[in-house]
Amino acid sequence: MELDWLVIGVFVVVYLGMALGRWPGLAIDRTGVAIIGAIVLVVSGAVHGQAAFRFIDFPTIAVLFTLMVIAAQFAASGFFEWIGTGIAHGRVSQKVLLFHVVLTGGVLAALLTNDVVVWAMTPVLVQGLLRRGLNPRPYVIALACAANAGSAATVIGNPQNLLIGEYGGLGFWPFLLACGIPAAISLMVVYGVILKAPFGIGSAAAQTPAEDDAGRSAILKREPLAKALAATVALVIVFSVAEDRATWALAIAGALLLSRRLATRQMLSMVDWHLLLLFAGLFVVTGALGARPALIPGVVLAPLSGGPYGTEALAAVALAGSNTIGNVPLVVFLLSVTGDWTDMALYSLALFSTLSGNFLIVGSVANIIAVERARALGVTIGFVDYAKIGVPVTVLSLLAAYAWIRLVYPPFAAMIGT
Structure with a gap:
């Protein structure tokens, strides 16, 4: 019984650290929180060494x-630099430039993961836009939102999709068939919302920098x-x-x-060894709780993986969880402590947890990376600045994904025999 309470206590403290991003008063980030939580469980005997590896x-x-x-x-x-400089220096209007950022960020994220694309492209994009005399803020937000939205399309687009795909044995093409359309709609939503944002996106073409500009060419x-x-x-x-x-x-x-x-x-x-270690620590912490089903409020969690209200409950939990503890810890937790998931529920979880990441800066690691990489170059994107775009993008994207999952995809999947 004492060990049961220890498992609950460690779980609560670890996920509180996930929500806050650290433990107050300590220089420990989310990865450190997860690892220390796992270590406490192993050292205390609540989880035996072999069991920890099995989790x-x-x-x-x-x-x-x-x-x-x-x-x-x-x-x-040099691929990312080549793509970034090509976008930033193209002789096109700002609306077309924004379209290129959204499309490129979304497509690349679907195959190379959202965090990687944002990390590699943000500095190149910001530098090129500054040389053109353009405000980089809407384009940085567009890149982050598009990378999140595009990554929802495939099972390899982001870490939470990968975890969901491995859990359910979901194939690449069935996943794309189920999630590709709402991801594409979300990309259109990102473009449309940012066009209306109060950041000065216009239709006039801006002058490209001189040919001898240091950032003009990228070696591929x-x-x-x-x-x-x-x-x-x-x-x-x-x-x-x-x-x-x-x-x-x-x-x-x-x-x-x-x-x-x-x-x-x-x-x-x-x-990103930190992300891999974060996964390992969370697997141990949530595995310890999942191994004690009596400690889990099943009556609350059961509707998430099925039932008549499963889609609505899952969307609400995904929005709240992704913008507090983060979408990766949320997915690790849900898959560890809930029962059997249908393929439809897994597709819904992937869509909702990923698209919810656009709500606030803290909703996705990709958002944080984009903002921090831009700040290092002197471009500040405030919490409210991002929310003015992220909130409407997320609400419209989730509504589109919900309509697809509940109304369109089931008869479509039945028609093609999936």
Whole structure:
């Protein structure tokens, strides 16, 4: 009984840290909070060492690691800089420029994860826009929102989708079929809302910088790029036909690390080890609670994975949870402590938890990355500035996703036999 109370206490304290971003008075971020929580459970005996390893979903971590290695390969090829400078320096109107940012951010995030795309493209985009004399704020917010919206389309678009896909064994193409349309609608919503934002988006073309501007050209290394593209295609194939995804994904990562030009240290330095450790810690903390079903208020959680009000409840929980504890901790928690999920419920969870991330700056790691990377270059995006765009984008996107899930997708899926 004492250990049961310890499990509950650790869970509450850890998820409070997820909501606050740290423990007050300590220089510990979310990753540190999750790891320390897991350590307390193991040291106290509430979770035995072998059980802790069983709680960790190593296939999910393996695939996420592979995605990071592929993204590192793209970064090493100069791909993100090439795309970013191409957008920022194009001789087009501001409306067309905004369209390019939204479309590019959304499509790339669907294949390379939202956090990676935002981290790589934000500085290049901001620098190019400043050279053109344009206000970068709406474009940075557009990139973050579009990356979140676009990532909702695929099972490899973001960490929570990957976790959901591994939990339910969801294939790449069925996932895209279920989530691609609402993700595309969300991208259109992002574009439309930002056009009306009070940030000065206009139709007049701005002068591009001089040809000798240091940021004008970006070197694209073709051989590393070819390997990155091949690895991306291979991963899509793995998620389309393979049963043991983790093993094949690690094989792809290993093939990329076999390089004559890119040092292993360089590639691995671009892997987000903090995120992987965050996953591991949360798996242990939520696994300990899930192993004690008597401690879980099942009457409250059961409707989330099914039932007549499951979609509405899930949308509400996703919006609240994604903007407090974060969408990744929320998904880890829900999948660990609730019962069997139908494929439809999993698709709904993926859509709602991802699209809810656009609500506030704190709703998604991609938002935080975009704002911090822009601030480092002297462009400040305030909490209210972001909310003026993020709130309407999220509300309209969630309404579209809800209508799709409840009204359109079920007969559509039945018609095509999925």
